[in-house]
Amino acid sequence: MQKITREQLIEKAVALLADGTVSCVLGWSKGEFDYDVTPAIFNNEEELKANFVFNDFCGVNFSKYLVAKTQKCEGKILVFLKPCDTYSFNQLLTEHRFDREKVYAVGIPCEGMADVAKVKTICGDGIASINFDGENLAVTTLYEDAPVMISTNDVLAERCVNCKSKKHVAYDELIGDEGEVIESNRFDEVEKLEAMTPDERFAFWQNELSRCIRCNACRDACPACTCEKCVFDNPNSGVENKSPANSFEEKMFHIIRAFHVAGRCTDCGECSRVCPQNIPLHLLNRKFIKDMNEFYGEYQAGAEVGSRAPLVDYTTEDLEPGEVFNRGDMNA
C-alpha cells in the first residue's frame, strides 16, 4: 500500500495547473485493467479526475518521457517522480537530454511497486479487479467468489525487493518525508552467479536469454537508452531481429544493450519490469555496476548531476583487464 493517495496528487496537480506554474501533467492513467497503468499527459482537471491513478502498479519511470515531451509541450511539465526515478532524472540532466527549466518535478514517496506476474502466481489468472483501498490488495478473480487478499510486500517487483534508495536526489517540491539511501543486498544474485562455473553460468543465461522475443521493450523503456538513432534499428547490424538459427542474436543483443548503458545505468529496473518474458535483465546491468564499484570505486549514476561515469574516465593506476578475474573466488 502506498502512503500517499491519488487525491493528494490530483490536488497538487490541479493547484499547479490553476496558478499557471505548469501547463500539463505527466502522470499515470488507468488502463484496461487495474494493473496495467499507462503513462499519459493530462491537460486539465477533468482529465485528471477521470483517468489519473496512483496505486501499487504505478511503476513507470517518467524520466525518459521528459526527453520527448519537453520538446513538444509549451510551458512547464509537472512530473511525479519516485525516488528511483529521480536518479534517472539526474542522469538524463547530466547527459543534457532535456531542459531542466521546462520541468516541475514533484517527488513522491514509494513503498515499493507490485509485480502483476507475482500476483498471478498467488491468485491465478483472470484478475477482474483489484481494490487498493485497504492495507492489502484485494484481488477479485473470475474464478473465486471472495477477493484474495495480498500484501504488496509479498508481490514486490524484483527491483523493489532490493530497493537501493528511498531518497529523492532531484525535485522542486516533495510530498511526504525525505527518505534515506538504503543498504540493499542488490548484488546478492550477481554474486551467486559469479560463484558458479562458466558452464553453469552459460546454461543459466542460455536458458534465460533464449526466451527473449526481441521485442525491444527493454531498450524502449530504459531511461539510459535515449539515442535518437539506435544500433538495433539498423537492418545491417545483424542483430535487428530474432534469428531462427540459434540463440546468438539474443546474447549479442543483451551484451550490447547492457554495455551501452554501462556506467550510466542507475539500476532503476525498468528493463526487467517491462520484459514480457520475465528475463532478469537487471542482473546484467547490476554486474556492470558491481564491477565498476569494485574496480574504480563506488559510483552511483544519477546521484548527482554532472558526475563522470567510470567508462568515460580513467586513472593511470587502473587495474589490468587480466586482473579482473583474480578477484576472490570468482572462478574458483
Place this chain on the structure above:
Amino acid sequence: MQVNEYKPLIVAFCCNWCSYAGADLAGNNRLNYPAEVKIIRVPCSCRVNPMFILRAFQRGADGVIICGCHPGDCHYTSGNYYTRRRMAALFSMLDYLGIEKERTRVEWVSAAEGAKFAATMNDFVEKVVALGENKRLEDLRCKK
C-alpha cells in the same frame, strides 16, 4: 588417412604505433608464432569497439586478443587507458555470461618487444587450443 587437426582462429587487434611494429620485429627476428593469429591493424587499441570483439566471435573466432601500447605510452596520450577500463568491463561481462575468460586478453606490447609479441601469441594460442572451438558466441549463419 587424413587427420583433421583442430586449427583455432585467433584475431589480434594490434595498435599501429606499437604492437603492429612489434609483430613486424618478431617477423624480422625470425621468431615463431602461430599462423592462426590473424592481425588486424587499428590506429589505437582504443579504436577497438567492444562490438568488434563480439563480431569476431560471431564470425567464428576462437579467441580475441588486443595489443596496445604500454599505459602511459599511447600515441594519442590516453587511448589505452580507456581501452583498459572498457575491456575490463567487457571481459568480465563475457565471463559472467559463461564465455571462458581465456578466450579474451589485453596485452601491452611495445614496438621493441618482438620477443614478447611472439611469446604472448604462443601462450594465448596454446590456451585457446586447450579450450577448443568457440561454440558459445558463434552464429551458425556465419558458418560456411
